[in-house]
Amino acid sequence: MSIVPSFTPPAAAAARAETRARARMGTAVADFFLADDDRLDDQTRATVARVLADAVGALDLAIRRHAARLLGRAGPDDAAERLLRLRDDVTRRLSRPGLLPPELVEEMIARVRQDAIAAALPVAVAGPDEPSLVVRLAAVPDAVVAAAATALLTAENRRQDEGGASGELPAELHHRLAWLVAASLHEMAGHDPAVGRALAEATARSIAAHDEGDRLDAVAMRLAIAIDARGEELPELLADALGDRRLALFVAVLARALGFDHPQGRALVIEPDDERLWLALRALALDRPAIARIALALADADPRRDIEAFADRLDEVAAVSPDAARAALAGLTLPTDFRAAIRALGAA
Amino acid sequence: MTVVDHPAAVLGASFDRDGRLVAADPALAALNARAGGRVGAVFAPPALATVVRLARRLGIVVSRGVTVADEEADIEMWARAQPEGDGVRLAVSGWREVACWAPPRRAGPVAPDAAWRWETDAALRLTLVSPDAGRRHGFDPFALLGRPLTALFDLGSEGDGLLPILSALAGRSALADQPARLRPTGAAVRLSAAVRTDAAGGFGGFLGSVRIVDEEEQAPAPTAPAAGLPAGFSEGLDRALRTPLARIVAHADSINAEAEGPIAADYAGYAADISSAGRHLIGLVDDLVDLQAIERADFLPARDPIDLADVARRAAGLLSVRAANGEVSIERPGFGDAAPATGDFRRTLQIMVNLIGNAVRYSPPGAVVAVAVGHDGDRVVATVADRGKGIAAADQARVFEKFERVDPSEPGGSGLGLYIARRLARAMGGDLSVESAPGEGAVFTLALPGR
Numbered sequence: 086m087s088i089v090p091s092f093t094p095p096a097a098a099a100a101r102a103e104t105r106a107r108a109r110m111g112t113a114v115a116d117f118f119l120a121d122d123d124r125l126d127d128q129t130r131a132t133v134a135r136v137l138a139d140a141v142g143a144l145d146l147a148i149r150r151h152a153a154r155l156l157g158r159a160g161p162d163d164a165a166e167r168l169l170r171l172r173d174d175v176t177r178r179l180s181r182p183g184l185l186p187p188e189l190v191e192e193m194i195a196r197v198r199q200d201a202i203a204a205a206l207p208v209a210v211a212g213p214d215e216p217s218l219v220v221r222l223a224a225v226p227d228a229v230v231a232a233a234a235t236a237l238l239t240a241e242n243r244r245q246d247e248g249g250a251s252g253e254l255p256a257e258l259h260h261r262l263a264w265l266v267a268a269s270l271h272e273m274a275g276h277d278p279a280v281g282r283a284l285a286e287a288t289a290r291s292i293a294a295h296d297e298g299d300r301l302d303a304v305a306m307r308l309a310i311a312i313d314a315r316g317e318e319l320p321e322l323l324a325d326a327l328g329d330r331r332l333a334l335f336v337a338v339l340a341r342a343l344g345f346d347h348p349q350g351r352a353l354v355i356e357p358d359d360e361r362l363w364l365a366l367r368a369l370a371l372d373r374p375a376i377a378r379i380a381l382a383l384a385d386a387d388p389r390r391d392i393e394a395f396a397d398r399l400d401e402v403a404a405v406s407p408d409a410a411r412a413a414l415a416g417l418t419l420p421t422d423f424r425a426a427i428r429a430l431g432a433a
Numbered sequence: 434m435t436v437v438d439h440p441a442a443v444l445g446a447s448f449d450r451d452g453r454l455v456a457a458d459p460a461l462a463a464l465n466a467r468a469g470g471r472v473g474a475v476f477a478p479p480a481l482a483t484v485v486r487l488a489r490r491l492g493i494v495v496s497r498g499v500t501v502a503d504e505e506a507d508i509e510m511w512a513r514a515q516p517e518g519d520g521v522r523l524a525v526s527g528w529r530e531v532a533c534w535a536p537p538r539r540a541g542p543v544a545p546d547a548a549w550r551w552e553t554d555a556a557l558r559l560t561l562v563s564p565d566a567g568r569r570h571g572f573d574p575f576a577l578l579g580r581p582l583t584a585l586f587d588l589g590s591e592g593d594g595l596l597p598i599l600s601a602l603a604g605r606s607a608l609a610d611q612p613a614r615l616r617p618t619g620a621a622v623r624l625s626a627a628v629r630t631d632a633a634g635g636f637g638g639f640l641g642s643v644r645i646v647d648e649e650e651q652a653p654a655p656t657a658p659a660a661g662l663p664a665g666f667s668e669g670l671d672r673a674l675r676t677p678l679a680r681i682v683a684h685a686d687s688i689n690a691e692a693e694g695p696i697a698a699d700y701a702g703y704a705a706d707i708s709s710a711g712r713h714l715i716g717l718v719d720d721l722v723d724l725q726a727i728e729r730a731d732f733l734p735a736r737d738p739i740d741l742a743d744v745a746r747r748a749a750g751l752l753s754v755r756a757a758n759g760e761v762s763i764e765r766p767g768f769g770d771a772a773p774a775t776g777d778f779r780r781t782l783q784i785m786v787n788l789i790g791n792a793v794r795y796s797p798p799g800a801v802v803a804v805a806v807g808h809d810g811d812r813v814v815a816t817v818a819d820r821g822k823g824i825a826a827a828d829q830a831r832v833f834e835k836f837e838r839v840d841p842s843e844p845g846g847s848g849l850g851l852y853i854a855r856r857l858a859r860a861m862g863g864d865l866s867v868e869s870a871p872g873e874g875a876v877f878t879l880a881l882p883g884r
Contacts, residue, residue, distance in 0.1 A: 208629055208630075220579040
């Protein structure tokens with residue numbers, strides 16, 4: 086499918102250049118006023134771009150291949166061959182501003198941050214010759230806990246080795262991204278109706294095969310629910326999860342104990358100055374030393390955290406009563422969609 | 434310089450409720466005094482002062498590895514500060530002097546030719562096995578997670594009956610070349626691993642990699658005869674490269690740390706780039722110091738698909754500042770040029786930097802060094818041509834010898850560059866040659882297998 090270059094009248098070209106230049110300057114001005122702390126650092130930006138490209142690439146490959154098979158089966162037409170040979174970059178097409186859902190990019194940024202902190206966490210050895218937390222849990226007699234712990238080992242293994250597979254997206258976001266990839270391929274193939282039908286079928290197949298229960302965060306949540314730590318067990322479990330460098334499990338245990346979902350728990354942990362983390366730990370009645378140890382481990386892993394500033398506030402944090410902390414966080418335990426609606430109403 | 438009898442010795446100091454030094458063991462007191470500290474004041478070495486301050490302010494034990502600058506050297510140690518009564522008790526162990534230019538220890542597995550990765554926790558239970566291993570050998574890597582390391586590997590001993598892994602565990606040092614067999618398949622492998630340490634310096638697990646070996650290699654081979662490096666070789670190289678690089682790294686680090694006052698973040702970032710490039714080069718020097726590796730019969734650089742034109746452009750780019758300072762310009766292959774070859778990217782870059790660097794060094798001001806790529810039969814070639822004083826026919830073989838120089842009267846250089854470059858080129862299945870006439874300049878040609 087070739088695109089015939091069309092002649093652009095000079096006036097239109099000038100107008101387009103003007104629009105482009107204004108847009109670019111507008112972005113530059115907005116960029117200038119951004120607070121440094123709010124901007125993505127280069128490493129995160131590059132990793133998010135790679136994770137996004139991997140997710141799009143995996144979907145592109147799966148959808149394109151299956152659609153080509155369907156087209157090949159339908160007739161002697163060389164549409165299948167043409168589809169396979171399309172050389173344009175789907176990720177680049179999808180990177181046009183405003184095309185990708187912000188929720189998708191948000192999820193990827195959060196995931197990249199969580200992985201970066203997890204990778205930098207200092208290891209704390211449980212005891213001489215004592216296996217690490219999740220390895221121990223995988224061998225407990227309780228089959229539900231053991232199975233969930235084994236699944237967590239597998240999920241962490243997959244994510245660490247492959248740098249985050251595309252299967253890591255929540256179902257809703259995976260669906261939206263899959264259709265966007267299909268639409269890009271459709272556009273690249275010149276909106277051919279037969280190709281469109283094959284792409285639709287291949288995309289539906291890819292969506293049906295996606296199991297969001299395999300995601301690291303979902304598996305960690307299952308393990309946290311299976312362990313169902315209460316009261317006095319919580320401080321030790323939280324400390325052990327951090328010491329075993331299992332940040333996803335730490336987040337899951339925290340979220341489970343507070344009645345949050347995983348993304349909410351994750352938001353408290355990955356943002357360096359989120360006061361709600363300390364409130365959450367107080368709501369679970371963690372004492373001063375336990376909170377200090379968690380703060381120190383996170384500060385060692387996340388250079389954006391300021392441990393000295395936290396030390397200034399530690400007494401104040403430790404003085405908050407569990408009841409007051411729970412009351413302060415009450416809004417967060419409402420269902421996600423409900424909270425989104427409340428925010429939307431407030432913004433309108 | 435303080436002499437500490439034993440690296441396992443634990444030295445102590447105590448601090449009052451305001452973090453001021455009350456008493457310290459002599460070695461710590463001396464370290465503090467050299468940094469300008471005294472009893473009754475806050476501890477002077479900043480890294481140790483931070484550990485003490487955090488323990489006091491957070492009210493918890495704070496342990497971490499710290500590096501303290503002491504006169505000509507850095508001292509690495511494990512510090513543990515514990516709140517005690519109103520004050521804090523500091524204990525340091527594992528006191529180890531390191532030259533301040535030493536490159537940071539690598540955290541990952543070190544084998545460059547690793548086929549796949551594995552990791553364990555402190556109890557040697559597997560916490561990571563590359564899914565790739567399963568595809569390659571036909572077993573389920575996930576089923577091994579949480580199992581002992583020995584469920585995956587049948588560990589063998591070296592000719593002397595010692596298990597390298599035991600020495601690694603005992604010394605908390607990197608594991609190198611542990612012979613083993615994969616239990617699921619019986620395949621012969623070699624294991625290497627870096628050690629993950631916990632905050633107190635204890636063993637926290639292995640970060641390992643696997644190299645697949647041929648059966649013949651696995652059998653105890655007769656030890657290759659020593660290559661016979663001249664004594665003092667390493668010292669010579671230190672003088673030539675390490676010291677100036679270390680100085681660059683140190684200055685770049687202090688710019689990056691904004692030691693002289695605040696600078697724009699971009700410049701601090703550039704300084705970090707300079708520092709990391711410098712450290713990379715020190716890493717390369719490390720490779721060269723270990724020249725035995727190159728001279729061993731089994732030395733095998735990677736044979737990856739590379740673009741020789743791209744490598745040549747990068748090498749020229751790396752030397753553009755040096756060339757500009759010498760008022761020499763470098764003509765490099767255009768961005769449209771491509772020369773697909775097979776070789777080891779880093780080693781090829783090393784060769785090209787060496788060739789272009791030499792050419793720049795021997796060119797008079799205003800001269801042009803021409804770097805070009807092309808084909809010679811099934812080989813891909815890169816040529817570096819200069820307008821220097823040239824090399825007499827009689828000397829053309831000599832410049833590729835160890836410790837020989839293109840022009841011995843010129844300052845700088847270790848006399849190893851071309852020797853190593855040719856060894857590397859040949860190890861990659863290529864060659865390095867020169868054509869020259871006195872007064873006419875020289876043309877060095879690197880040939881690599883095409884693809």
